[in-house]
Amino acid sequence: MDLKRIPLHEIHVGLGAKMVPFAGYEMPVRYSSDKEEHLAVRNGVGVFDVSHMGEFMVSGPKALETLQWISSNDLSKLTEGQAQYGYLPNDKGGVVDDFITYKMSDEEYMLVVNASNIEKDWTWISEQNKGATLKNISDDIVLLAVQGPKAKDTLQKLTKADLSAVKYYHFIEDQLAGKKMIISATGYTGAGGFELYIQKKDATAVWEAIFEAGAEYNILPIGLGARDTLRLEMGFCLYGNDIDDDTSPIAAGLGWVTKFTKDFVNAGQLKKEKEEGTEFKLVGLEIVDKGIPRHGYRIVDDESNIIGLITSGSISPVTNKGIALGYIKSGLHKPGTEVNIEIRNKNIKSKVVKTPFI
Amino acid sequence: MNIPDNLSYTEDHEWIRIEGDTAFVGITDFAQGELGDIVYVEVETIGDEIEAGEIFGTVEAVKTVSDLFMPVSGEVLEFNDQIESNPEVVNSDPYGEGWLIKLKITNKGSKLLSPEEYKSLIGQ
Numbered sequence: 001m002d003l004k005r006i007p008l009h010e011i012h013v014g015l016g017a018k019m020v021p022f023a024g025y026e027m028p029v030r031y032s033s034d035k036e037e038h039l040a041v042r043n044g045v046g047v048f049d050v051s052h053m054g055e056f057m058v059s060g061p062k063a064l065e066t067l068q069w070i071s072s073n074d075l076s077k078l079t080e081g082q083a084q085y086g087y088l089p090n091d092k093g094g095v096v097d098d099f100i101t102y103k104m105s106d107e108e109y110m111l112v113v114n115a116s117n118i119e120k121d122w123t124w125i126s127e128q129n130k131g132a133t134l135k136n137i138s139d140d141i142v143l144l145a146v147q148g149p150k151a152k153d154t155l156q157k158l159t160k161a162d163l164s165a166v167k168y169y170h171f172i173e174d175q176l177a178g179k180k181m182i183i184s185a186t187g188y189t190g191a192g193g194f195e196l197y198i199q200k201k202d203a204t205a206v207w208e209a210i211f212e213a214g215a216e217y218n219i220l221p222i223g224l225g226a227r228d229t230l231r232l233e234m235g236f237c238l239y240g241n242d243i244d245d246d247t248s249p250i251a252a253g254l255g256w257v258t259k260f261t262k263d264f265v266n267a268g269q270l271k272k273e274k275e276e277g278t279e280f281k282l283v284g285l286e287i288v289d290k291g292i293p294r295h296g297y298r299i300v301d302d303e304s305n306i307i308g309l310i311t312s313g314s315i316s317p318v319t320n321k322g323i324a325l326g327y328i329k330s331g332l333h334k335p336g337t338e339v340n341i342e343i344r345n346k347n348i349k350s351k352v353v354k355t356p357f358i
Numbered sequence: 359m360n361i362p363d364n365l366s367y368t369e370d371h372e373w374i375r376i377e378g379d380t381a382f383v384g385i386t387d388f389a390q391g392e393l394g395d396i397v398y399v400e401v402e403t404i405g406d407e408i409e410a411g412e413i414f415g416t417v418e419a420v421k422t423v424s425d426l427f428m429p430v431s432g433e434v435l436e437f438n439d440q441i442e443s444n445p446e447v448v449n450s451d452p453y454g455e456g457w458l459i460k461l462k463i464t465n466k467g468s469k470l471l472s473p474e475e476y477k478s479l480i481g482q
Contacts, residue, residue: 029421035420290398292397292423314420315397
């Protein structure tokens with residue numbers, strides 16, 4: 001399969017990025033060092049080009065009805081300029097994708113979906129559509145995530161809009177660096193900051209303006225490597241690792257965005273799971289001894305019986321401890337429970353912990 | 359890409375510096391660049407005699423883990439202790455301070471690559 005290139009491809013190559021195949025795109029995984037990039041976002045400011053993400057417009061008089069049917073979350077209380085996290089349940093107990101809905105107006109919404117799922121989501125939403133107008137604008141949009149404690153100070157230099165007034169999970173449509181865009185107080189790092197939805201033709205100018213504005217804070221471009229460790233430190237799920245077509249969203253801890261205040265795809269089964277509990281639960285795990293957990297490693301008890309499976313794992317660049325998300329048998333899921341993670345045929349002492357890890 | 363002329367290489371992206379019947383082994387500049395930040399090297403085979411191509415340890419980077427393979431047959435004599443407290447030296451100086459093990463060669467075999475052969479392997 002031919003890999004697609006994101007619009008700012010040449011800029012990343014020029015900055016020395018290592019480009020790797022990801023979800024059908026050539027994406028920057030690292031510019032300098034995973035750790036350095038990670039810490040730049042935790043302590044200062046960094047910019048991710050995540051233009052591989054998909055954007056769908058859902059509009060018309062039937063937009064809300066359609067979204068209420070396909071989304072696990074309840075959009076009836078969403079106000080204009082507000083965003084909401086949720087997922088698309090499938091009809092057999094799993095998850096088609098997780099996504100964010102932006103409400104532009106009563107009859108216009110934007111969905112932001114995972115790159116690897118653009119085609120699958122489009123097919124699914126088209127099948128479930130209750131009469132809304134759907135438009136895939138993924139190829140027209142450059143998405144830059146400007147994240148970190150200095151993100152606001154950096155971007156504030158480039159816009160007259162008061163960014164302090166944009167609350168978490170809210171957005172505005174305004175000029176930044178002289179270009180109209182969506183400025184959204186969202187992100188996947190837990191470090192604060194904004195995501196900018198920019199027209200492709202404006203992207204180079206905006207990128208350059210952001211780096212000039214952020215120079216005094218030692219702004220860095222950040223690759224997908226650090227994006228993964230940043231989200232893992234916060235305990236955020238990654239589709240394809242921690243949730244997928246076969247995982248229960250209730251077991252994955254997505255009950256908080258599963259609202260039985262309305263009917264939606266597979267609501268009956270999910271309600272039953274929520275009431276009766278699931279066999280496994282997604283939890284945070286931390287290595288007590290030395291070692292780094294990885295996707296696919298087994299969680300075992302002291303007799304080496306398998307009690308769970310790691311779905312995401314790495315080392316925290318902040319604490320230097322091995323951290324993971326994994327499914328573990330219900331009953332063993334409580335923070336403080338001592339378990340082992342099997343690393344190269346050795347049982348490494350670990351424990352269940354609350355997330356975020358930092 | 360740094361590929362010193364005085365070393366031999368393997369298809370597993372390791373280098374070996376042979377000094378009589380002993381040798382030093384590490385990973386190449388290319389390998390450390392592919393792996394990213396190295397955070398931990400595990401070698402628990404000191405004193406073991408291991409065949410060429412067999413695993414003598416593992417290297418853990420932030421994003422990935424990779425096995426380490428014997429470039430020649432021999433006995434693992436020593437692990438570079440400095441890496442325990444300072445694993446980033448494998449990134450910053452892979453051919454020098456970042457060496458991984460010292461070994462006693464029992465059979466050199468015939469699979470080692472010259473610097474030129476290694477260069478073409480990684481497309482340089």
